[in-house]
Amino acid sequence: MKEKILRALRSAGGYVSGASLCEELGVSRQAVWKNITALKENGYEIESVPKKGYRLAAVPDTLYAPDILSRLPESCLCRKVECFSSIDSTNTKAKQLAELGEAEGTLVTAEKQTAGKGRRGRSWESEPGVGIWMTLLLRPSILPVKVSGLTLLAALALVRAIKDVCRLDAQIKWPNDVILAKKKICGILTEMSSEENYVHYVVVGIGINANMASFSREVEETATSIYLQTGKKINRAELAAAWIQSFCEYYGQFIKRQDLSFVTEEYNSVLANKDKEVRVYYGMAGQISLENTDVGIARGIDRDGALLVDIQGQRKRIVSGEVSVRGLHGYV
Structure with a gap:
């Protein structure tokens, strides 16, 4: 009520x-x-x-279930939100709920994560009360090979949400980072439980640097927040709801079409490295070396979400997974 x-x-x-x-x-x-x-x-x-x-x-700046739900249309896929003051990982909790039969569209949020996870085995800083840490549980009728497309849609949905709520033009660093002023404000981690040709469930975890005033020395060169870029604190529930609504709209189309053809033009228009020189790193984060890289020009994504990169006269499809793409002279 x-x-x-x-x-x-x-x-x-x-x-x-x-x-x-x-x-x-x-x-x-x-x-x-x-x-x-x-x-x-x-x-x-x-x-x-x-x-x-x-x-x-x-209204207070808090991640409160009734507040988030009140900002969503009643037809939205997300109709249940579980909020925690502190939790190890919203992705872990969402997977536990999925195994217990929780319905698609359930959202898990936390004010603080004690063991937040990032892509390719990285840890994720989760300062309490200033970020948005949340995970959406999905049960998509798609093949496992299609699941990586959900990460791209999550990033695109945040770009739209930031535009609507904050009036800022964010960009995407393929496949899972959203950036402002060439620094990271968001990371996305998508995990699934599946068999060879069947997906049991997917959890899409997203961490947004909303109102942070500073960062540790380890990440301050590559990370920023919406607050640091605008000087204004945002209402986190409003931005969270805006992301959920945008993502669920994209998700519905994705399930119908089974590919990303309906958003490739939109995605490529906000791709930070499009038509720029990039270095493609192969392997896990701790195993990266210059010997195991390629240099080319990023041209955008295709309908399956692969990044198209022109390398030595050939166009290669770079598939997310054990791959990282960075600007030739820095993070972007």
């Missing part, structure tokens, strides 16, 4: 009478009052004026 109350207050833009809320929600005044009291205890400033009703005056 808290979700519905927040949805009603936010859509009204002003005061909503208690009687209207009771009628819309089909509950008693006492039930409305009880849930509004609970929202206030969670940091939501809700004004109550006799003969006018209730008004949502301010």
Whole structure:
């Protein structure tokens, strides 16, 4: 009910009478009052004026399930959100829920991760209260070989969400990083449980550097945050919901078409390295060496999500997995 109350207050833009809320929600005044009291205890400033009703005056910057859900259309695939103050990894929790039969569209979020995971075995810093750490559980009707396309859609959905919420033009560093000012603000880790020709479930984990004011020396040269680029704190629930909505829209089309042909032009328009010289690194992160690399010109992705790179007069398809692509003179 808290979700519905927040949805009603936010859509009204002003005061909503208690009687209207009771009628819309089909509950008693006492039930409305009880849930509004609970929202206030969670940091939501809700004004109550006799003969006018209730008004949502301010919201806290927190990842709160009713808030996230209230920002999504009721037709959205994501209809359940589980929020944790601290957890080892949202991907790990989502996989545990999947094994227990949890429904597609369930989202797991955390204010802090103690064992966050990145692509190719890397760890992921998860400072509490300033980032967005979340994982979406999916049960797609696709072949396992198609699953990597979900990572690209997750990145593209975040570019759109950042544009809508923050009015910033982010770019993508293929396959799973979103960047601002040539620095990383997001990483994506997609994992699946499958058999040879069948996917049991997929978890799409995303970590977004939202309101960080600083980074450790190890990553400060390549990482940034939305706050550092704008000087303004964003509401994390708003950005999270914007990403979920965009991703679920892309996801629906992807399942219908079974490839990325419907977004290749859009994706390539925000690909940071398109038509630029890149170095392709083969192998796990700890095994990278210049001897095991190629240099070429990145031309964009194809309908299967492979990066097309012109290397020594030949166009090669670079498939995500044990491969990393960087700019010739730096991260991008």
